[in-house]
Amino acid sequence: MKEISQDIYRKFQELGVEISPEDIEDRLDKMVSKFKVPKEEARRSVVNYFLKEHNIPRNQFYTGQSESPMMKVSELNTDGKWVNIKGKVVQLWENTHESISQVGLIADETGTIKFTKWGSAEFAELTEGQSYLFRNVVVNEWNGKFQINMNKNSSAGQIEENITVGTSTYAFTGALVDIQTGSGLIKRCPQCNRALTKGACMEHGKVDGVYDLRIKAVLDDGITAQDAIIKRDLAEELTGFTLESAIALAADALDQGVVLEEMKKMLVGKYYTATGSRVERYLLVDSMVPKSTVDPQELDELIATAEVA
Amino acid sequence: MAGYSREVARRVFAQEFRESTLTFKDGDDQYAPQYLMTPTGARVNRIFIVGTLIEKEDIGTDSEYWRGRVIDPTGSFMIYAGQYQPEAAQVLAECETPAFVAIVGKPSTYTTGEGDVLTSVRPESIHVVDGQTRDIWVVDTAKKTLTRLKELEGGSDSPDVEKAKEYYAPDVKHYYSMVSQALQSLKESY
Numbered sequence: 001m002k003e004i005s006q007d008i009y010r011k012f013q014e015l016g017v018e019i020s021p022e023d024i025e026d027r028l029d030k031m032v033s034k035f036k037v038p039k040e041e042a043r044r045s046v047v048n049y050f051l052k053e054h055n056i057p058r059n060q061f062y063t064g065q066s067e068s069p070m071m072k073v074s075e076l077n078t079d080g081k082w083v084n085i086k087g088k089v090v091q092l093w094e095n096t097h098e099s100i101s102q103v104g105l106i107a108d109e110t111g112t113i114k115f116t117k118w119g120s121a122e123f124a125e126l127t128e129g130q131s132y133l134f135r136n137v138v139v140n141e142w143n144g145k146f147q148i149n150m151n152k153n154s155s156a157g158q159i160e161e162n163i164t165v166g167t168s169t170y171a172f173t174g175a176l177v178d179i180q181t182g183s184g185l186i187k188r189c190p191q192c193n194r195a196l197t198k199g200a201c202m203e204h205g206k207v208d209g210v211y212d213l214r215i216k217a218v219l220d221d222g223i224t225a226q227d228a229i230i231k232r233d234l235a236e237e238l239t240g241f242t243l244e245s246a247i248a249l250a251a252d253a254l255d256q257g258v259v260l261e262e263m264k265k266m267l268v269g270k271y272y273t274a275t276g277s278r279v280e281r282y283l284l285v286d287s288m289v290p291k292s293t294v295d296p297q298e299l300d301e302l303i304a305t306a307e308v309a
Numbered sequence: 310m311a312g313y314s315r316e317v318a319r320r321v322f323a324q325e326f327r328e329s330t331l332t333f334k335d336g337d338d339q340y341a342p343q344y345l346m347t348p349t350g351a352r353v354n355r356i357f358i359v360g361t362l363i364e365k366e367d368i369g370t371d372s373e374y375w376r377g378r379v380i381d382p383t384g385s386f387m388i389y390a391g392q393y394q395p396e397a398a399q400v401l402a403e404c405e406t407p408a409f410v411a412i413v414g415k416p417s418t419y420t421t422g423e424g425d426v427l428t429s430v431r432p433e434s435i436h437v438v439d440g441q442t443r444d445i446w447v448v449d450t451a452k453k454t455l456t457r458l459k460e461l462e463g464g465s466d467s468p469d470v471e472k473a474k475e476y477y478a479p480d481v482k483h484y485y486s487m488v489s490q491a492l493q494s495l496k497e498s499y
Contacts, residue, residue: 144314177318177356177413177445178434218315220357222453225315269359269411269436271445294444296499299492302451306489 001028004043008050015061017054024050068136074110079141085148087113088131088163102126106134106148107165112279114283120152131163132156145280172228172283173273173291174221183215184260185246213243215263219274219283228274228283236290237264266298318357318413320450321347323384324487326356330426331476332418345416345428349457349484350473356430358386358412359438359446365401375401379410382447382491388412389431397432404437411438411446444495451488458484 003022011020024046031042051061068082076083085273090112102117102125115137117126126132130251135155137148143288150156182195187209196209215230215238236242239262241249245258276284321329325427331346345353360379368376374391375398390397397414404410414432421427458481460470 003466090411175318175411175449177357220318222320222357222449223317225317226313256342264434265436269413269438270442271449291445292441294441294448294495294499299448299499302448302455303492303496305455306451306485306492 001025001032001039004028004039008043008047011047011061012050015056017050017056019050023153029045063256072110073106073108074112076113076139076146078139079146081139082136083139083148084133084135085137086131086133086159086161086163088165089128090165091125092126104128108163109165112165113146115148115150117150118152119155121150122152123150123154123156126156131159133159133284168276169286170278171273171275172219172221172226173178173271174219174226175269175271176217176267177220177225177269178218179260179264179268180216180218181260183217184213184263185250185256186212186213186214211243211247213241213246214257215267217267219272227281228276228282228285230285230288234285234288235263239266316342316354318355319351319353320357320446320453321351321353321358322450322454322487322491323360323379323381323386325349325351325383325454326386326416326428327384329353329416329428330418331472345418346469346473346476348473348477348479349454349461350467350470351453351457352469356412356414357446358414358430359409359443360386360412361407361443362401362404362410363407365404365406367402373398373402377401379412380493381450383396383487386412387427388414388432388435389417389429390432390435394432397435398415400435400437404435409438409440409443410444411436444498447491447495451492452486454484458488477494 002025005021009019009021009207027046027049028042031037031045032039037045039091043093048060050151051058053123068084071083071085073085073087085106087106087108090105090107092102093104099119100116101119101121104115106113106115133156134150136153137150140147140149187196188194189196189202189204189207190210191207192201194201196207197207200206213232213235214236217228217230218225219228230238232243241259249262249277250256272288273283273291274283274288276286325347329345329347332343333346334341334343342354347353358379358381360381362377362379365375365377367373369391372392374389377388379386379388390401392398412430412432413434414430417429417431419427419429460467461474461479461481
């Protein structure tokens, strides 16, 4: 209790307000002992009382005390953490929600992350392609993914430096254990390029789709399962299909699914090393090399390990 | 981490798989995933096997129900595929034996009247592969098993290792020699 009251006392002192420590302690004590308020709640309530009393804006008290740490995009993995980041706005999306002012992607040399600039954020509109220093943005986890939110405590300043967007490449070796639905011969929406499900786009409804090839594979090394997306060029190279031959095969069978079946027969169960960039839980594969043989040296080393024991 | 994440396919040799008897659920929920704990502490909800399919038989009475035997250098896996594993059952129906196959599946156990626990695999998919892939799998599985054995010896504090130790009191030497035997079998070709 003493600690909390001293902490509060110190923080107000930093803001240039002198409050009597006894007063703080009395109030805390009354709430905690008499009214059974949990300590943290009591603290908040006491702080709010003094803020009102001395007419101090709340965010001055809560953010003025310590500077958020400077971080890289790839390090943003703690829900609720306040950070500063330097990054480039690489994409802005259409946004329809009235309380949101802008949505898009921010990137630095380590990765890419989604951002939401809320209507309450008081800085000017962000421009695509411009690099900024963002202060006091908050990391938020939603559905297992991280994003950053900019609110009324946040600020953004344009910087001269042109941040190079990193697609830090990542390699994963494992067995291809599954190819998921939505792979093989698919149709995309001509307007937004999204894959269609049952001939309809999530955004634009029933449309006349454009054919494409892609593979959503799961690579598994026995320790982690990695989702990987293989685009048309690479899918063609791996399977020997061309978009045209895949369409012809599907037309023959009166079923788009046969392309997926054929691809599964060729790829599933084999070992590959996939290299590419990671976006959220997916690995966007740039190259994929089959592991075709056992390394004799590795074999000898493993035998040695197994026999020493 | 919130949300769903796919169960990793573990690598376990047939001998160790056959000697596994401990199954448990992660939580009380009806839909909580079921695991098979192996003697070296692999927590298996999904398994990846590459081996030789040497026998197959349709043992179903009304509908097709396929039983297959897949061998690796240490022993054999029994696999069962029926109407609820249509893709796998179809491959079993069509393929010839012997053949190298890669199987992704779920472990399942059956306790006999005498109290013996029999393990088998319910395949999600079976694909015919080449002999190279099978050899790579043997090395891969050996490597994963050695890592688990080291953790067993090294007094790791992972709950899986603790659980395996407590339940099986595994003879570490026995499994080291299994791995060694599996690797030696590749020696002729490399």
